[in-house]
Amino acid sequence: MSEKIAVYYKAMGLPRLIITLFFLFLVCVSVILGIPFGGLMTDVVVRLGMHGILVLAMVPAIISGIGLNFGLPLGILCGLIGAIVSIELDLVGFPAFIAAILVALPLAALIGWCYGWLLNKVKGSEMMVATYAGFSAVFLMSIGWMVLPFKSPEITWPMGPGLRTTISLDGRFRDVLNNWGAFNIGSFRFPTGLILFFLLSCFIMWLVLRSKTGIAMKTVGANPNFAVATGLNVDNYRIMGSVLSTILGAVGIIVYSQSYGFLQLYQAPMFMGFAAVAAVLIGGANIKNAKISHVIIGTFLFQGLLVIALPVANTVMTTGSLAEITRLIVTNGIILYALTQVDGGE
Amino acid sequence: MEQQVKTNTKSIMKNDIKDFLINNMVTILFVIIGYLGFRFSGLTLPFFVNDLISRVARNGFLVLALIIPVLAGMGLNFAIVLGAMAGQMAIIMVVHWGFVSWQGIILAALIAAPLALIFGYLTGKLLNKTKGQEMITSMILGFFANGIYQFIFLILVGSVIPMNNQDLILSSGVGVRVTVDLANNLRYGLDNIIRLSFPVSLLLVSILFVGVNLYRYINNRKAPKLNYNKTKTIIALVAFSLTTLWSLSIIYSPWLFRSSNILRTNKMFNDITIPIVTFLIIGALCLFNVFITKTKMGQDFRTVGQDMHIAKISGIDANRVRVIAIVISTVLAAWGQIIYLQNLGTLSTYGSHENIGMFSIAAILIGGASVTKATIGQALLGTILFHTIFIVSPLAGRNLFGDAQLGEYFRAFVAYGVIGVSLGMHAWKKQIQSKSLK
Numbered sequence: 110m111s112e113k114i115a116v117y118y119k120a121m122g123l124p125r126l127i128i129t130l131f132f133l134f135l136v137c138v139s140v141i142l143g144i145p146f147g148g149l150m151t152d153v154v155v156r157l158g159m160h161g162i163l164v165l166a167m168v169p170a171i172i173s174g175i176g177l178n179f180g181l182p183l184g185i186l187c188g189l190i191g192a193i194v195s196i197e198l199d200l201v202g203f204p205a206f207i208a209a210i211l212v213a214l215p216l217a218a219l220i221g222w223c224y225g226w227l228l229n230k231v232k233g234s235e236m237m238v239a240t241y242a243g244f245s246a247v248f249l250m251s252i253g254w255m256v257l258p259f260k261s262p263e264i265t266w267p268m269g270p271g272l273r274t275t276i277s278l279d280g281r282f283r284d285v286l287n288n289w290g291a292f293n294i295g296s297f298r299f300p301t302g303l304i305l306f307f308l309l310s311c312f313i314m315w316l317v318l319r320s321k322t323g324i325a326m327k328t329v330g331a332n333p334n335f336a337v338a339t340g341l342n343v344d345n346y347r348i349m350g351s352v353l354s355t356i357l358g359a360v361g362i363i364v365y366s367q368s369y370g371f372l373q374l375y376q377a378p379m380f381m382g383f384a385a386v387a388a389v390l391i392g393g394a395n396i397k398n399a400k401i402s403h404v405i406i407g408t409f410l411f412q413g414l415l416v417i418a419l420p421v422a423n424t425v426m427t428t429g430s431l432a433e434i435t436r437l438i439v440t441n442g443i444i445l446y447a448l449t450q451v452d453g454g455e
Numbered sequence: 456m457e458q459q460v461k462t463n464t465k466s467i468m469k470n471d472i473k474d475f476l477i478n479n480m481v482t483i484l485f486v487i488i489g490y491l492g493f494r495f496s497g498l499t500l501p502f503f504v505n506d507l508i509s510r511v512a513r514n515g516f517l518v519l520a521l522i523i524p525v526l527a528g529m530g531l532n533f534a535i536v537l538g539a540m541a542g543q544m545a546i547i548m549v550v551h552w553g554f555v556s557w558q559g560i561i562l563a564a565l566i567a568a569p570l571a572l573i574f575g576y577l578t579g580k581l582l583n584k585t586k587g588q589e590m591i592t593s594m595i596l597g598f599f600a601n602g603i604y605q606f607i608f609l610i611l612v613g614s615v616i617p618m619n620n621q622d623l624i625l626s627s628g629v630g631v632r633v634t635v636d637l638a639n640n641l642r643y644g645l646d647n648i649i650r651l652s653f654p655v656s657l658l659l660v661s662i663l664f665v666g667v668n669l670y671r672y673i674n675n676r677k678a679p680k681l682n683y684n685k686t687k688t689i690i691a692l693v694a695f696s697l698t699t700l701w702s703l704s705i706i707y708s709p710w711l712f713r714s715s716n717i718l719r720t721n722k723m724f725n726d727i728t729i730p731i732v733t734f735l736i737i738g739a740l741c742l743f744n745v746f747i748t749k750t751k752m753g754q755d756f757r758t759v760g761q762d763m764h765i766a767k768i769s770g771i772d773a774n775r776v777r778v779i780a781i782v783i784s785t786v787l788a789a790w791g792q793i794i795y796l797q798n799l800g801t802l803s804t805y806g807s808h809e810n811i812g813m814f815s816i817a818a819i820l821i822g823g824a825s826v827t828k829a830t831i832g833q834a835l836l837g838t839i840l841f842h843t844i845f846i847v848s849p850l851a852g853r854n855l856f857g858d859a860q861l862g863e864y865f866r867a868f869v870a871y872g873v874i875g876v877s878l879g880m881h882a883w884k885k886q887i888q889s890k891s892l893k
Contacts, residue, residue, distance in 0.1 A: 233587070244875070251864040252864045431610060433605075436602075441598040445595050449592075451588065
């Protein structure tokens with residue numbers, strides 16, 4: 110028995126155990142404090158669907174050997190451009206949502222290809238370079254948001270040049286997925302469309318990973334030397350991984366925004382990559398390996414933790430931003446842990 | 456034989472210029488950007504110089520704190536953020552106890568050192584577990600530590616740690632205020648000990664360097680030395696002689712010039728004052744960095760930095776050396792942050808430390824340093840260039856595009872971009888090298 114527990118413990122790792130226990134603890138506290146449970150659960154499920162695809166974007170990157178994709182803002186920026194173009198075209202509802210994705214896809218594929226090319230040049234320091242590629246892209250696009258010739262009054266400042274910092278999606282494609290086929294159980298509301306879309310994306314990813322290309326990608330990531338020996342083009346599969354990751358980032362931010370209700374421009378995308386990285390790591394992934402199940406579990410735990418921590422923290426102590434601090438510590442703590450798990454040579 | 460040596464030196468010189476241009480591409484580019492930005496900003500030279508000097512005095516120490524970990528092969532130490540936090544903790548304590556002026560600053564430095572020592576030790580231990588990924592680890596560690604720092608100062612102070620001070624604590628009684636005003640206690644505590652006017656200080660520095668180079672030149676004539684570079688010495692001699700003349704011309708301008716324009720500019724130069732003590736401390740750190748490379752410890756840093764395996768075989772405890780390098784860097788960063796804040800005059804409790812790592816690293820990279828090589832000259836030059844861009848870019852942005860915000864985004868883009876590009880270039884070089892070895 111104790112051996113079995115030891116095996117489970119080893120598979121789970123200390124930080125994951127702490128986070129799971131902390132999550133359960135928070136759930137208990139929230140029940141004791143009498144925080145409405147239905148609403149809380151709705152939030153958790155919505156956040157799962159909202160962040161899920163951004164987290165899913167980590168999987169192809171990790172599997173193809175690029176590692177944790179801190180360059181996710183690149184994909185996010187493509188998605189934002191898609192969404193803005195769809196508003197500029199004055200589309201509403203599902204067509205607007207789909208148009209945003211259709212515009213974002215080729216853009217993300219192109220950027221992802223360049224990004225993959227870059228990462229192939231810097232093997233061994235991908236994570237660092239990716240982080241800074243993401244950061245500088247965010248600021249480059251900040252200049253872009255100010256000078257791009259968009260005209261729609263909904264997205265530009267009433268006075269002065271440039272686009273607004275946050276653009277409301279009310280009357281555009283806000284909640285198109287969340288409300289599609291949504292149903293209530295008591296005070297708990299299930300966002301059917303959102304969850305279906307997330308699961309569909311996961312399923313497609315699952316299929317891709319099981320295809321010949323996917324298996325080749327895994328081989329390249331797991332053992333580059335072996336992959337070369339079997340005649341696989343390592344660089345190409347890595348590029349494929351980064352293209353997939355960037356595309357998922359673009360789609361992910363559109364799904365995120367339709368649920369959030371706003372497009373956030375300028376500096377907002379900077380640290381979104383970190384949250385996604387943390388989520389997949391909490392789910393059980395490491396720098397070399399990630400599964401779809403890790404994505405689902407990780408997003409659920411991480412977002413659940415944040416959702417429940419907020420009202421609990423607000424009830425327990427009225428001052429301070431405990432939830433924000435929890436987010437900082439958990440996000441970066443789990444990334445640090447994952448980094449120490451890599452065998453660092455001697 | 457002599458003939459051959461001469462032709463050799465000639466071709467070497469030609470290659471030298473080419474190598475110089477290639478190796479210093481980044482720096483040269485930023486000199487050009489800085490110059491153009493200055494032209495378009497419409498700032499007057501004295502105003503610019505004044506601002507620049509104050510910023511270099513503020514930030515120079517922090518940038519210099521990055522050098523030793525680079526030497527030890529640990530890359531750019533983003534974890535100086537932890538040192539900065541130690542500095543801020545010390546400042547909050549000192550302000551709370553009501554110490555003022557330079558006494559307060561010395562006390563802050565004394566308190567910060569053991570804190571930074573502990574942080575540095577822990578950082579070093581962590582980085583020993585993540586060899587090869589030190590930079591990303593130290594960066595994430597900075598974010599993580601920020602979370603803990605906020606937890607302590609927003610939630611524990613006032614509730615668990617007793618602290619009763621209306622000026623420091625939020626009105627709710629828990630948590631330190633978002634900004635702590637240092638104007639009445641620590642501000643200019645170091646800077647104002649001795650201040651000399653700009654031309655006088657320039658004159659003193661120039662005369663000093665003319666002396667040093669003259670000594671080198673004469674000394675080498677007597678007994679030639681290996682690491683002596685004749686062209687460099689002569690260029691330095693000429694340059695510093697010129698600055699001597701320039702500073703003299705500013706001091707005696709009422710007797711020398713008639714044009715009212717020149718007189719007005721020179722009067723403005725005369726009004727600039729230099730915080731001598733701060734610069735002396737920065738100078739002392741430069742000497743310390745030179746000194747440590749010459750000791751056994753410095754040799755160990757370099758051996759570990761070049762090849763950890765060889766270091767181990769030759770009996771050096773690589774892990775210990777790496778920890779020491781990080782500890783030194785962290786303690787220096789804590790002091791650097793204290794110098795930074797006493798000049799700035801306001802402590803933004805939850806923000807002052809956040810960008811310190813990134814900005815200092817961008818500065819040293821702009822100066823021409825890389826992940827594996829950083830010198831004092833590069834650190835100082837980089838600080839000057841980086842802050843030049845900082846000063847001019849909002850104004851240049853406004854004048855060129857009609858919006859200061861664009862300039863702000865541009866400089867942030869530059870700061871992040873230069874880090875990304877130089878890290879990328881370094882990794883690329885390494886890849887090419889390892890390929891050619893195969």
